[in-house]
Amino acid sequence: MALPVHIPAGSRADIGWRVGRVVLIALLVFATPYLVPSFRLSQITGALVLAIAVVGLNLLSGFAGQISLGHAAFFGIGAYTTGVMTVKWETAVPITLVVGMVLCFVVGVLVGLPALRLQGMYLALVTLAVGVLLPSLIRRFDGLTGGSSGLFGMEWEPPGIAYFAGRGGETVWLYYVTVVALVLACVVVWNVMHSRIGRAVVALRDNEAPAIMTGINRAFVRTVVFGLSASIAGLAGGIFAVQAGILTPEAVSLLLTINLLVAMIIGGRASYWGPVFGAFVIYFVPVWTSDLSQGPISGVLFGALVILLVFVMPNGLAGGLTSLVRRVVVVVPQPPRGATEGPSPVPVEPGDPAAGNPPLEARLVR
Amino acid sequence: MTKRSSKLTLAVAVAALTFASCGAPGDDSGSGSSASDAAVEAAEALGIDLDDCPADMTDPLGDTAKVGLTLPLTGGPAAAFAVLGPGVKSAFEEANAEADLPTKFELILKDDQFQPDKTLVAARELVQKDGVVGFSGVTGTAGVLAIRDLLREECLPGIGLPGGGGTVLDPAYPEVVSGAVPFSLDARVWVEDVNERFPEGAKIATFIGNTESGKDYAEQIDHWLEETGSKSTIVDKETIDAADAAAPSSAVTTMRNSGAEVLFAAPTGAQCISIMTEAANQGWEPVIYMTTNCSSSTYFGAAGGAADGVLTLQTYKDVGSPRFADDAGVQRVRDVLKEYGGGVDLTNTTAYSGYVYGQMFVEAAKQAAASDLGLSKLGLIVAARNLDFHPDMVADGIDFTTSGLSDVAPIEAGELNSWSVAEGGFQQGKLYDFEGELTQK
Numbered sequence: 001m002a003l004p005v006h007i008p009a010g011s012r013a014d015i016g017w018r019v020g021r022v023v024l025i026a027l028l029v030f031a032t033p034y035l036v037p038s039f040r041l042s043q044i045t046g047a048l049v050l051a052i053a054v055v056g057l058n059l060l061s062g063f064a065g066q067i068s069l070g071h072a073a074f075f076g077i078g079a080y081t082t083g084v085m086t087v088k089w090e091t092a093v094p095i096t097l098v099v100g101m102v103l104c105f106v107v108g109v110l111v112g113l114p115a116l117r118l119q120g121m122y123l124a125l126v127t128l129a130v131g132v133l134l135p136s137l138i139r140r141f142d143g144l145t146g147g148s149s150g151l152f153g154m155e156w157e158p159p160g161i162a163y164f165a166g167r168g169g170e171t172v173w174l175y176y177v178t179v180v181a182l183v184l185a186c187v188v189v190w191n192v193m194h195s196r197i198g199r200a201v202v203a204l205r206d207n208e209a210p211a212i213m214t215g216i217n218r219a220f221v222r223t224v225v226f227g228l229s230a231s232i233a234g235l236a237g238g239i240f241a242v243q244a245g246i247l248t249p250e251a252v253s254l255l256l257t258i259n260l261l262v263a264m265i266i267g268g269r270a271s272y273w274g275p276v277f278g279a280f281v282i283y284f285v286p287v288w289t290s291d292l293s294q295g296p297i298s299g300v301l302f303g304a305l306v307i308l309l310v311f312v313m314p315n316g317l318a319g320g321l322t323s324l325v326r327r328v329v330v331v332v333p334q335p336p337r338g339a340t341e342g343p344s345p346v347p348v349e350p351g352d353p354a355a356g357n358p359p360l361e362a363r364l365v366r
Numbered sequence: 367m368t369k370r371s372s373k374l375t376l377a378v379a380v381a382a383l384t385f386a387s388c389g390a391p392g393d394d395s396g397s398g399s400s401a402s403d404a405a406v407e408a409a410e411a412l413g414i415d416l417d418d419c420p421a422d423m424t425d426p427l428g429d430t431a432k433v434g435l436t437l438p439l440t441g442g443p444a445a446a447f448a449v450l451g452p453g454v455k456s457a458f459e460e461a462n463a464e465a466d467l468p469t470k471f472e473l474i475l476k477d478d479q480f481q482p483d484k485t486l487v488a489a490r491e492l493v494q495k496d497g498v499v500g501f502s503g504v505t506g507t508a509g510v511l512a513i514r515d516l517l518r519e520e521c522l523p524g525i526g527l528p529g530g531g532g533t534v535l536d537p538a539y540p541e542v543v544s545g546a547v548p549f550s551l552d553a554r555v556w557v558e559d560v561n562e563r564f565p566e567g568a569k570i571a572t573f574i575g576n577t578e579s580g581k582d583y584a585e586q587i588d589h590w591l592e593e594t595g596s597k598s599t600i601v602d603k604e605t606i607d608a609a610d611a612a613a614p615s616s617a618v619t620t621m622r623n624s625g626a627e628v629l630f631a632a633p634t635g636a637q638c639i640s641i642m643t644e645a646a647n648q649g650w651e652p653v654i655y656m657t658t659n660c661s662s663s664t665y666f667g668a669a670g671g672a673a674d675g676v677l678t679l680q681t682y683k684d685v686g687s688p689r690f691a692d693d694a695g696v697q698r699v700r701d702v703l704k705e706y707g708g709g710v711d712l713t714n715t716t717a718y719s720g721y722v723y724g725q726m727f728v729e730a731a732k733q734a735a736a737s738d739l740g741l742s743k744l745g746l747i748v749a750a751r752n753l754d755f756h757p758d759m760v761a762d763g764i765d766f767t768t769s770g771l772s773d774v775a776p777i778e779a780g781e782l783n784s785w786s787v788a789e790g791g792f793q794q795g796k797l798y799d800f801e802g803e804l805t806q807k
Contacts, residue, residue, distance in 0.1 A: 037495065038494055039487075039494040040495075148508070148581065148608075149578035149582075150512070244487075245483075246482045246483045246511075247483075248482050248483070248508055286479075287491075290440065290477035299440035299444075
């Protein structure tokens with residue numbers, strides 16, 4: 001059989017291809033707790049938490065093209081909201097997650113206000129200030145946050161069912177919680193980017209002046225996207241708090257923002273799978289390089305690998321994987337219903353869902 | 367819901383139920399050991415319930431056993447702490463070659479970037495993947511606090527963990543045995559010495575880092591001023607961030623203007639040097655007490671004339687000081703590091719400290735092997751909780767002693783030494799010994 005195999009969009013083969021991937025991922029998610037030891041599952045959960053934060057950053061910096069160097073702060077606000085509320089006030093974890101997200105949304109909107117007038121490095125500097133400020137505030141209010149000594153004792157007891165029983169029950173529970181949170185974050189971003197706001201985001205990113213002339217409310221779109229992005233990072237922070245059980249200012253330092261940015265680039269900017277791939281690379285490569293070489297050389301290996309990935313896969317791992325899959329299977333877009341059948345695939349006009357045509361990007365990126 | 371999505375949901379649900387029927391994935395509990403009455407009694411004396419521990423808690427360790435050490439191998443703190451690894455390793459290698467122990471130990475290092483959350487992740491991996499029987503050398507109060515619940519859950523000994531914070535000396539965690547000079551000892555010695563020098567009281571300024579140890583220092587200074595009925599008062603409190611590399615000019619000016627006659631200083635790293643030089647530059651000459659974390663000839667030597675007469679508490683022998691140039695203990699450890707340290711810098715005091723942390727574990731192993739409990743995890747914990755030995759790198763007259771839960775601090779004594787520019791090293795001062803008095807009640 002000659003490769004690539006061409007599958008008409010909307011055909012049974014296409015549906016099977018889609019459903020097959022979903023089932024495969026679901027199987028992988030459910031099988032993982034049985035296949036890996038508890039410590040590895042905990043590490044996978046750690047990578048998934050990072051992935052949630054990268055999903056948030058990707059919405060802002062990937063899709064909207066606004067550089068943020070302050071996402072560690074939003075992550076930290078979510079983390080410390082959960083940490084302080086659960087440890088000091090014994091609030092239920094789900095409530096703290098919601099409060100953390102709301103708080104991050106508000107702070108995100110406030111920080112996003114300068115984005116109406118600033119762009120590029122200038123906006124990056126404003127967000128950098130927020131990122132630098134938070135660790136100092138945590139140390140300053142050490143009576144509440146534990147300061148440099150750290151905040152300890154956060155946990156999320158699993159439900160009292162047999163599936164989460166045993167010594168590793170909490171690890172399995174947090175794994176599923178994180179998976180669900182990641183899926184929710186991805187669904188929110190997917191829906192936003194396939195809504196009117198999403199199209200406005202892309203229009204503002206690609207050509208701001210004409211976008212405003214067409215009636216797009218720049219202030220609304222930019223601040224909402226900033227807030228959403230921040231609240232997703234806050235959700236990641238909240239889960240991190242109960243997953244790690246420890247919070248220190250170092251955990252939400254500028255280094256975390258840099259890691260999130262690197263994960264977004266390595267994974268694939270403005271892609272839906274990129275944050276997950278990037279987060280796993282950022283999380284596990286240092287772990288494995290330190291196993292290979294117990295010394296400062298592990299940092300060098302990590303850096304070299306990051307540079308290599310950027311050169312070999314300029315579109316990130318998601319882009320590289322998509323290219324690879326397209327060598328095997330290509331889903332050929334079909335003309336819209338009612339259109340005259342042509343000899344070959346007819347280009348589909350993007351972005352008019354009202355007319356029954358989904359955006360072009362959604363039909364080609366598979 | 368469409369027909370297609372219904373089918374998909376059904377498929378996912380079936381898959382979920384299939385896996386759920388396999389049993390709980392996290393159900394790997396195998397606790398409850400068939401321990402002897404003596405083992406049960408020894409464990410209960412330390413508040414350990416053997417039924418909550420893995421079944422092999424009282425089993426002999428076997429021919430070989432792994433010991434875990436998480437430390438920063440990458441990132442900024444690696445420059446200061448990575449050298450601990452060869453030090454700790456040398457102690458175990460020496461024991462394997464020379465001590466008549468039934469078990470050979472292998473030290474497994476794991477990078478934690480000096481971040482407590484990563485310390486815990488790395489420690490979990492060491493426990494579950496490598497099957498370590500204990501930990502040694504894990505550095506920093508926050509790092510020790512991060513892993514102590516894991517040690518409790520797995521009933522593993524953490525012996526020679528250099529965390530000086532008061533929370534590390536918590537009898538509720540008998541598995542944790544500190545290897546550091548407690549900050550409470552430092553603060554108490556400072557206050558006692560001030561009380562002797564200034565019977566009518568003195569004005570004190572504090573210059574303390576915004577770190578976990580800084581917080582401990584601030585609390586302990588207040589505690590001992592009150593506890594000893596001191597007439598001295600703190601007239602100014604200055605702080606500095608750990609990463610602040612600038613000279614503390616404004617802080618020194620404020621402290622000088624407060625009229626303070628005494629300075630309690632607990633900064634970090636290179637700040638140890640800059641606080642001394644800045645005070646000298648501004649012509650301020652209080653009696654300066656410097657944290658034991660700075661008590662190295664490296665820092666004092668770099669401060670030049672500004673360090674002359676500055677006081678600091680020392681428990682460990684300073685390898686750069688002329689006083690210990692011909693010391694037999696220092697020479698012996700230097701030879702061990704040369705043989706087993708893999709080319710480690712023999713002038714680096716941190717490597718020698720690492721050796722002491724490993725030596726504490728080895729000493730506990732020797733005592734356990736000679737006890738009725740034998741060289742098991744429980745044997746190690748019980749032995750480490752009843753230590754009494756004199757490490758080669760510790761000044762004469764100071765022993766590492768613990769006694770069950772009534773005395774959980776191995777180091778409770780130190781010399782208050784002063785730096786002498788003329789001598790090019792520390793001059794031996796008064797020995798303060800508070801044996802058995804630093805355990806939290």
